[in-house]
Amino acid sequence: AQSVTQLGSHVSVSEGALVLLRCNYSSSVPPYLFWYVQYPNQGLQLLLKYTSAATLVKGINGFEAEFKKSETSFHLTKPSAHMSDAAEYFCAVSEGYGGATNKLIFGTGTLLAVQP
Amino acid sequence: DSGVTQTPKHLITATGQRVTLRCSPRSGDLSVYWYQQSLDQGLQFLIQYYNGEERAKGNILERFSAQQFPDLHSELNLSSLELGDSALYFCASSPQPSSGNTIYFGEGSWLTVV
Numbered sequence: 111a112q113s114v115t116q117l118g119s120h121v122s123v124s125e126g127a128l129v130l131l132r133c134n135y136s137s138s139v140p141p142y143l144f145w146y147v148q149y150p151n152q153g154l155q156l157l158l159k160y161t162s163a164a165t166l167v168k169g170i171n172g173f174e175a176e177f178k179k180s181e182t183s184f185h186l187t188k189p190s191a192h193m194s195d196a197a198e199y200f201c202a203v204s205e206g207y208g209g210a211t212n213k214l215i216f217g218t219g220t221l222l223a224v225q226p
Numbered sequence: 227d228s229g230v231t232q233t234p235k236h237l238i239t240a241t242g243q244r245v246t247l248r249c250s251p252r253s254g255d256l257s258v259y260w261y262q263q264s265l266d267q268g269l270q271f272l273i274q275y276y277n278g279e280e281r282a283k284g285n286i287l288e289r290f291s292a293q294q295f296p297d298l299h300s301e302l303n304l305s306s307l308e309l310g311d312s313a314l315y316f317c318a319s320s321p322q323p324s325s326g327n328t329i330y331f332g333e334g335s336w337l338t339v340v
Contacts, residue, residue, distance in 0.1 A: 142326050153228060153316060153331040161326045199267065205325045211282035212257065212325050216269035 112137045112203045116217035124225050129173075129188040131220045133201030136182065143184040144202040145175055150191065160184060171195070195203065196224045229253065229319060230332035232317050238338045244305040245287045247335045251319030257281065258300040259320075260292055264313035268291055275300060276323035 119130040135141055142161050146154040158169025165177045175186045184201060198221045202214040229252035239245055251258050260272040262285075271284035275294035286292075289307075294300045304311060314334045320327040 146331075151333075153230070153333040154318075155228070155331070156328055159326075159328065210324060211274055212259070212261075212320055212323055212327050212329060213271050213274060213282045213284065214329060215271065218268050 112141065112205070112215050114143075114203050114215060114217040116199075116201050116220050119218065120221050120223070122177055122223040122225060126190050128174050128184070129191045129195065129222065131186040131201075131222065133175075133184045133186065133217060134182050135184060135201075135203045137203055137205075139205055140162045142204045143175075143177060144204070145169065145173070145184075145186050146163055146200045146202060146216075148198045148200065148219075150164050150197075157186070157199075178195045191222075191224045193226065196222055198222070228330040228332060230317055230319050230330050232315075232332040232335050234335060236336045236338075238340060239307060241307055241309060241339055243339075244303065246306065246308070247302040247304070247317070247337070248299045249302070249317030249319075249332060251253050251300070251317075252330055254322050255306065255319035255330070256298065257320045257323040257327070258294050258298070259316075259318040260286075260300070260302050261316040261318065261331075262313045263316060263334070264310075267313075269316075272283050272302070274323065283325050304337070309339050312337055314338045 144159045145157040160177045201217040229238040231250040257276045272286040274282040292302045
């Protein structure tokens with residue numbers, strides 16, 4: 111069975127500070143990993159995904175994440191937070207290459223607050 | 227705008243009733259997914275369809291059913307509604323059903339059961 115754990119349901123940073131949102135996964139098969147963002151009253155938008163091409167993945171809005179197999183982690187970072195980054199962020203896992211379904215298993219989410 | 231359209235956006239109904247949520251996937255996407263987002267359960271995968279056929283099943287209650295029609299739109303039917311079914315229901319779509327395909331989410335249908 112696959113699962114993801116997001117450490118910290120609430121993270122607060124100052125504008126311009128580093129953003130670090132933590133995600134650890136558990137999977138019996140090589141996984142694909144995703145970060146989605148949800149702004150208030152909106153759907154989920156894909157930030158980035160890891161599908162085994164490169165361990166450092168760059169996404170939209172200046173975010174990136176690094177897949178570390180030894181640590182079973184896929185933490186999301188952004189060098190400098192902007193007020194517009196305030197949202198809820200979800201890490202998700204699916205079966206890796208060759209998986210017949212595209213079922214995403216989501217973490218519980220991290221609400222990011224950005225202070226002026 | 228993801229291109230996935232869900233209707234209705236908001237729905238209030240009474241316990242014991244039945245509702246239908248409708249989803250139009252992105253143009254060209256053959257696979258449709260349904261997810262439920264609630265405060266206590268988080269984001270839960272319900273079911274996946276591909277080109278009209280059920281592809282994967284998650285934590286979908288027996289009171290719930292879904293289908294994907296020949297024109298690729300999908301409906302999620304929720305019956306004998308309970309207070310605990312109040313949630314945000316997302317539809318999503320992807321070009322193909324296999325893992326790694328980017329899944330695009332609609333804005334959701336808010337269901338309130340009173």
